[in-house]
Amino acid sequence: MHIYADNAATTALSPDVLKAMTPYLTEIYGNPSSLYRTGAVAKDAVEAARENIAKLIGAKSPAEVYFTSGGSESDNWAIKGVCKVLKAQGKNHIITSKFEHHAVLHVCESLAKEGFEVTYLDVYSDGLVRPEDVKAAIRPETALVTIMYANNEIGTIQPIAEIGKICREAGVLFHTDAVQAMGNVPVNVTDDSVDLLSLTAHKFHGPKGCGALYIRRGVRIANLIDGGAQERSRRAGTENVAGIVGLSKALEIAIDTMEERREKLTKMRDRLIDGLLRIERSRLNGSRECRLPGNVNMCFEGIEGESLLLKLDLAGVCASSGSACTSGSLDPSHVLLSLGLPHEIAHGSLRLSFSDSNTEEDIDYLLKVVPEIVDYLRSFSPLWDKIKSEN
Amino acid sequence: MAYSEKVMDHFANPRNVGEIPDASGVGEVGNSKCGDIMRMYIKVEGNVITDCKFKTFGCGAAIATSSMATELIKGKTIDEALKLTNKAVMEALDGLPAVKVHCSVLAEQAIKAALSDYYTRQGIDPTPIVGVIKECDHDHGCGCEL
Ligand SMILES: Cc1ncc(COP(=O)(O)O)c(C=O)c1O
Ligand code: FES
Ligand SMILES: [Zn+2]
Ligand SMILES: [Zn+2]
Numbered sequence: 233m234h235i236y237a238d239n240a241a242t243t244a245l246s247p248d249v250l251k252a253m254t255p256y257l258t259e260i261y262g263n264p265s266s267l268y269r270t271g272a273v274a275k276d277a278v279e280a281a282r283e284n285i286a287k288l289i290g291a292k293s294p295a296e297v298y299f300t301s302g303g304s305e306s307d308n309w310a311i312k313g314v315c316k317v318l319k320a321q322g323k324n325h326i327i328t329s330k331f332e333h334h335a336v337l338h339v340c341e342s343l344a345k346e347g348f349e350v351t352y353l354d355v356y357s358d359g360l361v362r363p364e365d366v367k368a369a370i371r372p373e374t375a376l377v378t379i380m381y382a383n384n385e386i387g388t389i390q391p392i393a394e395i396g397k398i399c400r401e402a403g404v405l406f407h408t409d410a411v412q413a414m415g416n417v418p419v420n421v422t423d424d425s426v427d428l429l430s431l432t433a434h435k436f437h438g439p440k441g442c443g444a445l446y447i448r449r450g451v452r453i454a455n456l457i458d459g460g461a462q463e464r465s466r467r468a469g470t471e472n473v474a475g476i477v478g479l480s481k482a483l484e485i486a487i488d489t490m491e492e493r494r495e496k497l498t499k500m501r502d503r504l505i506d507g508l509l510r511i512e513r514s515r516l517n518g519s520r521e522c523r524l525p526g527n528v529n530m531c532f533e534g535i536e537g538e539s540l541l542l543k544l545d546l547a548g549v550c551a552s553s554g555s556a557c558t559s560g561s562l563d564p565s566h567v568l569l570s571l572g573l574p575h576e577i578a579h580g581s582l583r584l585s586f587s588d589s590n591t592e593e594d595i596d597y598l599l600k601v602v603p604e605i606v607d608y609l610r611s612f613s614p615l616w617d618k619i620k621s622e623n
Numbered sequence: 624m625a626y627s628e629k630v631m632d633h634f635a636n637p638r639n640v641g642e643i644p645d646a647s648g649v650g651e652v653g654n655s656k657c658g659d660i661m662r663m664y665i666k667v668e669g670n671v672i673t674d675c676k677f678k679t680f681g682c683g684a685a686i687a688t689s690s691m692a693t694e695l696i697k698g699k700t701i702d703e704a705l706k707l708t709n710k711a712v713m714e715a716l717d718g719l720p721a722v723k724v725h726c727s728v729l730a731e732q733a734i735k736a737a738l739s740d741y742y743t744r745q746g747i748d749p750t751p752i753v754g755v756i757k758e759c760d761h762d763h764g765c766g767c768e769l
Pocket of ligand 3 (some may be wrong): 658
């Protein structure tokens, strides 16, 4: 048995995407900035991808889409770029949430060292930012609101359109990290009143190392990467042509198949959640209703997440406990702590995230092995002994 | 971060798991907030540790170091067990990733805690013999209250 249940960390490259990319990794190797034919063909491919992506995310013009190296760069550019411009106008306040990805939180921390004040909004026990909290936090000196579209660990989908409306009315710029949401739920920058949006290809069966930042026309932003005149002089560097073509193709497929996938995955997800909740002292982390179709995140009291993952790995299951970049650190994830979970419970978390390639048989197998492993680890857990004796 | 084959072997097939109902000493270290608790049971006959068992809540390395530590002291004299260092446990496991070194410290401390309990039960002050048991020796770095 081999089950890949870590699609929130990254996804398999789709064969159709690879097929679309291959010519740009082989015969069409020209530099898009060159004048001769093979360069021009590459340039056309980049511009066709830009147009396609603009359409898919509801942008008004392809000129609002900028290619980057992925989600982390897009987040860095959006936040640092806007804050640099607005700081000069005396704006030195950022509003974000406690459970953003590190690509947002660490940028905010670094800006705090440069004199920015950062408000970290609570996400409550359901893992949802409250639009009224955003409204209450906005001040005259607020430069930017940055709230993720969907959380990478617990999959909760934020009320982005409401937050966008509040920001637009207050005249404050709004960035959203839509890395996890893109291709899984409908995202439309115009309907959602978003000014800047980050996305990355490898979360929807595209290649790694290629993403985009949507920048609404009229938003003033400083460069993050200076150099050549690519991306209309806003993001230097020879274009990752094959990656850009792959990003465009992957997003198109993801959005075309979103509705049927949502139906299938939601059914699988709910069956798994219901089954795992039968385990004594287990809980689902984050809202069940406002949740990505493929995300299950649970805590099992009395056991520790890493040993659970290792046992699952031995049973042929790839899963995660907290976000991929957090593993290797000793502390429970900031996301689970932000829900108000105590440390000892947050340590025992498991994230299973699914894609179209997962099957009902995968769910059957997980419903068999996860309870067995939890039982086994609890059988020699002194913490479990204590929990049991307290009742 | 990757574990050695030895660590994975002791994680997948931990030795000496369980309790000793009539233990001569029981020691527990770590705390649940940290994500590791180790409890060691020892049976002492004469001067020799004839049996040793453990129960651990923790990561793969915590389980593997507990298992290895029990193997290293079983059948040994108390004096030998007192000399067991976290380094020896790590070496026996062909090393641990840097972030997991504290787990081996915890295993060393758990044995000392069990020996400490053994002496206390004998009416002997353990501190001069065993030393002070540290509960948690690392900095979490996350800024959380602990
Ligand atoms: C919410 C979120 N933002 C940003 C990133 C970073 O994206 P990338 O790996 O493309 O830099 C990830 C995933 O790793 C993510 O889940
Ligand atoms: S986490 Fe290992 S001893 Fe505290
Ligand atoms: Zn800890
Ligand atoms: Zn902490």
